Amino acid sequence: MRRITGCLPLAAALLVLAGCGDDSDDGSAGSTAAPSAEASDESGPGEETTEPAADATCTDGPPEAVVTDAGDEPRTLMELSPTAGDTTAVDMRMTMNTTASVDGEESPSMPTPPMLMGMVLTIDDVTDDEITMTVAYDRIEVEGGDPSLQSLLDSMVGVTGTVTTTRSGAFVDGKLDTSGVDPTLAPTMQQLDSQLANLAVPLPTEPVGIGATWDVATAVDSQGFTFCNTFSYTLTSFDGDAYELGVEMAQHAEPTTIEQGGASVELIEAAGSGTGTSAGRLSFPIAGSGSSDTSTSIEMAIDDGSTQQTLDMDMDIQLELSPRE
Template identity: 30%
Template sequence: MPQLSISGRRVPYVFAAALALVTVLTSCGDPEQSPDTPSATPTEFTVPVTVATVEVLDAGSEPRQSLRMNLLAGTTQATTLVTSTDVRQQIDQQPVQDISSPEVTIPLNAVVTTAASPENSTAVVDLTLSGMTTPDETLQAALGGAEGSGAGLTVTESGAITALRLRPSAGSANSARAAIEQAFGQAVYRAVALPTEPVGVGARWVVKQDVSSEIQLDQTTTVTVTARDGDRLTLAVELSQSPQSNVWNLAGNAGTLDIDQYVMAGSGTMTIDLNLPLPVSGELSVGGDQAYSDPDGTSVIRQSITNNIRWTS
């Protein structure tokens, strides 16, 4: 089952014989291929998204109304997704390394191809990616080959995303595909699910969701309605993550690491329109410090990670 790299975390592999730590980029395709090699990824693949549960803490002031997405077939929206990841890493007493991912700007043209119905409570949204840019010259060249790539979302009436489809173009290099996957991974798990109960301005609710990434995480998002203008809502968002286990099982049966420290939290704002599939605007920054050690405690890797996501229309 495909998994998204949403954190930008670099995965340290443990070699049992040497007890050494090295780093590789997760979700960047076949390690035997050059980053500029066209990807062998299928024409389209689907990444399931874990179920989000919502609990209302405060219904807010009157008047209170039920918040339901109203995504009619044929609805279109043009918006831009901007993501970046700052990663500083230190292995034992070695110098700190900057292994950040550059900012990537992805203009999106969205169209609702299937509306929700009594028989199927989810809407289907198709996305076309064009004119992607980044300040990194090497990645910019790769993004040019990914022109015309697409994506798709399955969205419930609560606004929760239940599936992400990615459709790389034939010319997409591995590095471009990885950058797009990471950007959408952030976008999907920063989406805000709405409560079923009627709420008003000042309402607060908690969204809980498992995050399937390099480390299995429990994610808690606290949402507050700060303003409402018709079907347009301004939301304050606070997010935190915690690991489900104190042991990291590395991909490819490469061993395990003990999770000695894990802090990942942040906040921001989001403006959504109940008639549009994507946020109208918003900005959210989530970051923290992590520390991992091999089971013998002979090597330690420390990382400081900040993920930034921004929506503009």
């Protein structure tokens, strides 16, 4: 199971990483790549409740697509078949809104301006087992943002990194070179590793057809806390190369206590859900389009030795991934 390490300030990191589980899940990718609309634990009369396969669990090792329904005939093995030198450009638009309360006293909501991130991906190497590609960020903008913020974000343009997946699309490794980025933004850039991971959709390693479903679980580590994101995919369209997927995501974190900056931070509860779509081609290992809408809630208790407070935070994140015209 892939593990993505987070480095943002604690509360923001937990919420952003949980929401990205946009991927994608894996996604969220999502990933990337990833989900929309809130999911409910309750089913109405006559509705069936679908739960992720028990085998899709957050454990160490490569992520695994656990097929729960092989779908209709004819069935085909969806193995990626890119060519070294192939390139594609995509844009990702992200909006989020955060609400918080301290000891039950609500704070004003915190909407953030939509952010647009553009990237160019190039296939470097294709072996029998793995695919390696380079990613270069060529556009980072904040809609309606102030000039000073945009100037800071401009230092992120030109950042490059590498991503490795298996031939079935499972994320193996990813690393960004942030040496030239303003130190203020370096932690934010490191979070893009998780977005890249969620763009890679693990495909089944057995033949499937239209209507096939499979589950993938990923772990997201942040400052000592671990989120488990479970993505459930449904193959809605496939012509032998181009595919479209429906995605549902559920996430949770086990209660944990860590020491952070001289304070004791207890994660009491964290959970989220989302749905969305993802689309791509077997000729390229990264999803080329998709959308997601995820909601995450976190409750924490903070004790700095002199003051004890309970912090409740809710975050809604919307992602749109589109191919560059």
